[in-house]
Structures are given as structure tokens and as C-alpha cells.
Amino acid sequence: MKSLFAAIILFTRLPLWRIVRVDKKQYAEILLYWPIVGFLTGATTWGTLYLASWVMPLLPACVIAVIARLLLTGALHEDGLADFFDGFGGGHDKAGILRIMKDSHIGSYGTIGLILYFILYVSLLSSFYSLALPGVIIGADVLSKLCTAVMINTLPYARTEEESKVKVLYRKIRLCEFVLVALPCLTALWLMATPFLALIPTLLILTGLRWYFNRKIGGYTGDCCGASVLLAEQFFYIGATIVYTYSL
Structure with missing residues (x-):
């Protein structure tokens, strides 16, 4: 349980560190709990968008929703995306x-x-909310983190542990651990009618990124993690756009 708290502390700005003490060992386990944090950040995005859309037009409501997620996460992944570029x-x-x-x-x-990322993100977010599909918004967040965690699990760290921003290396996930986390996540998303066919572009971009990271720097860094999860999320949205365009 402390590893879950460690994941929330690292990937969000929620002050759990005030009430829960976690050590370096727990931070090394957080890759496993990354998708669970996705439910929190994804629900924040969709919930803010839903509430804001009651009092303002859809486009500014989407911008407010993006700001809410940035405030919750401290723009951690966006910082990684900028460093990646x-x-x-x-x-x-x-x-x-x-x-x-x-x-x-x-x-x-x-x-x-970052400019192009946010333009695309807001435009895709607005199109899916108009279809009243919270499962897409939450699903994109959760599945991008789940798939990125699997990808990172297959690569070595490109720096030394001392050079890491959090001064810790993620422990590799065992198959049984992955199944125990993935099954409840996938079941919850299935109940929310998340379009799993949209995962195809996500898996393609992550396969390409894995090859690119390995070729260029021989592994991954924290910035690569942040960039991967955001790009995977965007490609999930693109995949969902294709799915719903040809199914409606």
C-alpha cells in the first residue's frame, strides 16, 4: 500500500507525504501503480470538464480541464515531454x-x-466530451500509463542511479504482479465502455519509441517516461477518433 502512496506522491501534488512516510524502496515499486494513478488524473480531467461545461462553452471548458490536470500533476509529464523534444x-x-x-x-x-501537444490535446478532448464518453478520457489516461509501464519495464535505465531526478531506479515488474494490477484496471475500463481497439495506435507509437530510445541512448530516462505516456495518450485519442468515426 505504501508503494501506491509513493506513486501518488511522485506523480501528483497531493500532500500525502504529510501523513504517510515512504522510503526509497517504495519509490522503486511505483511503476506497478502508475495505471492506478491514471484513474485519479483521468477522473480529474473528465470531472472538471463535465462541471465546467455547465457554465461555459466546450472549448474553454476543455482548457480548464487541462489546467486542472496540470495543477494536480505539477506538469511532471509535460516537463518530460519538453525535455524529450x-x-x-x-x-x-x-x-x-x-x-x-x-x-x-x-x-x-x-x-x-508543447504548443502542438496542447493544441491537439484540447481539440481531441473537446471531440470526445461531445460524445459523452468519460470512458475514453479516463481510459486514455490509464491505458497510456499501463502500456508505458510495460514498455519501460523492457528497457535499462540510460543514466546512473545518482543522475536520476528522484535518485531511484524503478524495479522491474514481474508478470504475476502486472496481471494483478492490469486485470482490475481493464475490467473497470470495460465497464466504462472504453474502446480497446484504440490501443492499436498507442501500441504502435510505444513500439517505435522503445526502438528509438534504445537506439539513441541505450535505454530510458524519467523524461522518456513522461514523453511516452503523453504521446501514448494522444495516439489513443486518435485511435478512438477513428473507431467512433467509422462506427457512428
Whole structure:
């Protein structure tokens, strides 16, 4: 249970650290609980969008929903996405990529990448809320984290443990542990009518990212994790768009 609290503490701004003490061992286990945190962040996005849409037009309501998720997560993954664009866009070798991603300043690649990401995110979010499909919004968050956790589980860490932002390396997930977490998550999403066919683009982009990370830097970093989950989420939305376009 403490590992779940550690995941919530790391991936959100909820002050659980005030009431629960977690150590380095629990932080090493958090990859397993990442999808569960997705229910929290996904529900926050959809719930905020639902409430805001009662008092304002859909587009600004979507922007408010995105802001709510950013406030909850502290823009942790978005920071990783910006570093990913800067590092892999401006670096020419492993050392250069890792050095740029370590730099706290945002560059032109990161700026342009985030602008395009948020434009696409808001536009896709608005299209799915108009179809009244909370299972898509929550499902995109949960499944992107679940699939990214599996992908990261197959790669080594590209830096040393001391160079990690959280000073800890994620422990590899065993198959039995993955099944115990994945089955309840998938069952809950099935009950919410999440379109699992939309996972196809998500799996394709994560397969490509895994190959790219391994080729360029020989593994993953925390920034790669953040970038992967957001890109996987966007591709799930794109997949869901295709599914509902041809089924309605």
C-alpha cells in the first residue's frame, strides 16, 4: 500500500507525504501503480470538464480541464515531454541528448512541441466530451500509463542511479504482479465502455519509441517516461477518433 502512496506522491501534488512516510524502496515499486494513478488524473480531467461545461462553452471548458490536470500533476509529464523534444531534437549522440534533457531551460524544440501537444490535446478532448464518453478520457489516461509501464519495464535505465531526478531506479515488474494490477484496471475500463481497439495506435507509437530510445541512448530516462505516456495518450485519442468515426 505504501508503494501506491509513493506513486501518488511522485506523480501528483497531493500532500500525502504529510501523513504517510515512504522510503526509497517504495519509490522503486511505483511503476506497478502508475495505471492506478491514471484513474485519479483521468477522473480529474473528465470531472472538471463535465462541471465546467455547465457554465461555459466546450472549448474553454476543455482548457480548464487541462489546467486542472496540470495543477494536480505539477506538469511532471509535460516537463518530460519538453525535455524529450529538446534532447532528441538537438542532441546528436547519447551524451548530447542526455546533457540537453538534464538542462532545466526549455529550448525551441520543447516550446514548439508543447504548443502542438496542447493544441491537439484540447481539440481531441473537446471531440470526445461531445460524445459523452468519460470512458475514453479516463481510459486514455490509464491505458497510456499501463502500456508505458510495460514498455519501460523492457528497457535499462540510460543514466546512473545518482543522475536520476528522484535518485531511484524503478524495479522491474514481474508478470504475476502486472496481471494483478492490469486485470482490475481493464475490467473497470470495460465497464466504462472504453474502446480497446484504440490501443492499436498507442501500441504502435510505444513500439517505435522503445526502438528509438534504445537506439539513441541505450535505454530510458524519467523524461522518456513522461514523453511516452503523453504521446501514448494522444495516439489513443486518435485511435478512438477513428473507431467512433467509422462506427457512428
